[in-house]
Every structure is written in C-alpha cells, then in structure tokens.
Amino acid sequence: KFDLEKSKKRGVARKQVEEFQEAASRDVNDPKLAEMGRKLEALDAELGGIEPGEKFSAAEAIAGVKFQGLVRDYQVAVMSGKGGTNLVDIEKRLAESAPKDFDLAEFKANVAFHKLANDYLQAAAGSGDASALAELAKQLAAAKPKNSHALLGVAMKILQERSLKTRDYDLAAKLARTSVDATESKDLGALYVYARTLFEGGKVAEAVNWQKKAVAAAGDNEDARKDMEATLKQYQEKAGKK
Secondary structure, three states: OOOHHHHHHHHHHHHHHHHHHHHHHHOOOOOHHHHHHHHHHHHHHHHOOOOOOOOOOHHHHHHHHHHHHHHHHHHHHHHHOOOHHHHHHHHHHHHHHOOOOOOHHHHHHHHHHHHHHHHHHHHHHOOOOHHHHHHHHHHHHHOOOOOOHHHHHHHHHHHHOOOOOOOOHHHHHHHHHHHHHHOOOOOHHHHHHHHHHHHHOOOHHHHHHHHHHHHHHOOOOHHHHHHHHHHHHHHHHHHHOO
C-alpha cells in the first residue's frame, strides 16, 4: 500500500515548508508569503497532509514563527538586563500569542534562572559585578527551578569553568544537593554530580558514600555502572591516602 510517488512529493513539500518558515522568520510581512502559503495548503490537500494526519495552515505557521521570535526577543531582553519597557511589551505579546500547551510562567522562571546563573558565573570570573557575588550566590543557592537538572549544569561549571577566579565548592554542592532531593536520590546524574562536588571540595569520605549511591542508581546499565564504579574507586583511593 506504500505510495512511493506520494512519499517523494511529501519530501519535496517538507522542504518547501522549511523555506516558507525561513522566509517568514526573515520578514513576516513579505508579500511572497501569501502565495507560498496558498500553494502549500493546496499541496497539503492534494497529498492528504504534508505530514500525515495533520493539516497545514499558512496562518498558523506564520503565527508560530512570530511566537518563536517573541520567545527569542524575551530571552535576549532578560539576559541583557536592558529589557525595560520593551520587556513588558514582549511579555504581553507572548501571553497573547502563546499556544495552549506553552507554560508561560515556567518559561519566564527558566529564563530568570539562566539569567541569575549567568550573572553569578560572570561575577565569579571577574567580568561581571564582583561586589554582587555574595548576593548572587545566595540567590542561586535558594533557587529551585522546575527542571532541577539545570542546577547540575551550573554546579559543573563552577567545578570546571577555567575562567572562574572564585570557585565556590560549597555552592556547587548545594545546587547539586537540591537536584538530588528533587529527584528523591534516584537520579544517577544528580547523585554523580553531588558526589563530585563533595570530592572536589575536599569532603572525600562523604563523596565516597554518595558515589556508592550513584553506583546503585546505575542499576542494570552496565556501561554506566562501570563508569560509576571507576569513579568510586578513585574517591576511595583518595580517602585511603588521608
């Protein structure tokens, strides 16, 4: 029942949809979009869906492009710290155009967390406001983003980022521990990073205990278990020399 010719046409049509979206991202008011959209909608009807089971709508596609543009504009405005009234306007338009499945509050919280983490890392590297480092560290330690894995990324940057002039191992451990608690001590990544922050901070005995939990969390994943066991051995050897 496979229709080879229709499959080929769908492949060509998908590329045309990409071209349509790219054109819209450059200029949503481009007069060429109307004709491109009509042709794609006609082709969609002919094929019974460029994407089987879905109906292509040029208007919806353009709305999606506009929304993604607003998402990027909001992120840039927040991260630059110079949003001002422009940020208020972008936020209002985001709320008006957000798809039903888009959690605006969660999105804003994620952007705010990344802004906080970025400000802290810049201050720790000496390229930001060094006088605000203590306050930023305090705010970061109290942060509890919905996606707790975001904390692990910051913790690892504190451990590994070469540009940092201030390396706060206690803060890294707090961030990782928050992720461990949020995942009920069952997430392999969170356990591994927490043990790593303890080890790098000189708390080797504690690192050994938590790395054992990481080994257990690896379960039947043989490759992950081997990696966790190798790290555990490293920690145990260090503990034995103390």
